[in-house]
Amino acid sequence: MTKSVGTDAEPVEILLVEDSPGDVRLTREAFKDAKVHVNLHVASDGTEAVAFLKQEGAHVNALRPDLILLDLNLPKKDGREVLEEIKESPTLKSIPVVILTTSASEADILRSYRLHANCYITKPVGLDGFLKVVQSINGFWLSVVKLPHEAAL
Numbered sequence: 001m002t003k004s005v006g007t008d009a010e011p012v013e014i015l016l017v018e019d020s021p022g023d024v025r026l027t028r029e030a031f032k033d034a035k036v037h038v039n040l041h042v043a044s045d046g047t048e049a050v051a052f053l054k055q056e057g058a059h060v061n062a063l064r065p066d067l068i069l070l071d072l073n074l075p076k077k078d079g080r081e082v083l084e085e086i087k088e089s090p091t092l093k094s095i096p097v098v099i100l101t102t103s104a105s106e107a108d109i110l111r112s113y114r115l116h117a118n119c120y121i122t123k124p125v126g127l128d129g130f131l132k133v134v135q136s137i138n139g140f141w142l143s144v145v146k147l148p149h150e151a152a153l
Contacts, residue, residue: 011037012142015065017049019074030134046077050085053092065095066147072101072108080111087116094148098137
């Protein structure tokens with residue numbers, strides 16, 4: 001079943017895996033302006049992201065995200081490792097993963113796509129550019145794309 005988005009639809013569950021408090025704040029603000037109902041969950045490192053996705057520890061009641069925004073350069077567990085774990089899991093691999101990172105390295109881009117990332121976006125440095133990127137994620141992933149919606153198995 002695909003998930004519909006819009007003002008009357010269920011909220012879209014998004015997991016933002018980001019260790020920069022400033023980027024988390026900017027992302028929250030950009031989604032607040034969106035015309036879709038978004039529940040933004042935040043994991044500040046790769047280990048917490050995996051616990052959230054596997055509903056372990058403090059995240060035992062976490063909802064399955066419809067979309068994951070994943071930074072690559074994370075403490076504890078690197079975003080590349082998190083991506084690999086997601087895409088190797090039969091219950092998680094259908095969740096679209098958007099890489100949202102400062103790295104413009106061709107090696108990171110290639111590795112991310114080889115690990116089945118759905119999209120790779122390099123974060124702009126300026127505030128306006130960052131807000132435009134988050135708005136474009138909203139415009140495409142939450143308004144155009146049909147997101148898969150599966151109950152956790």
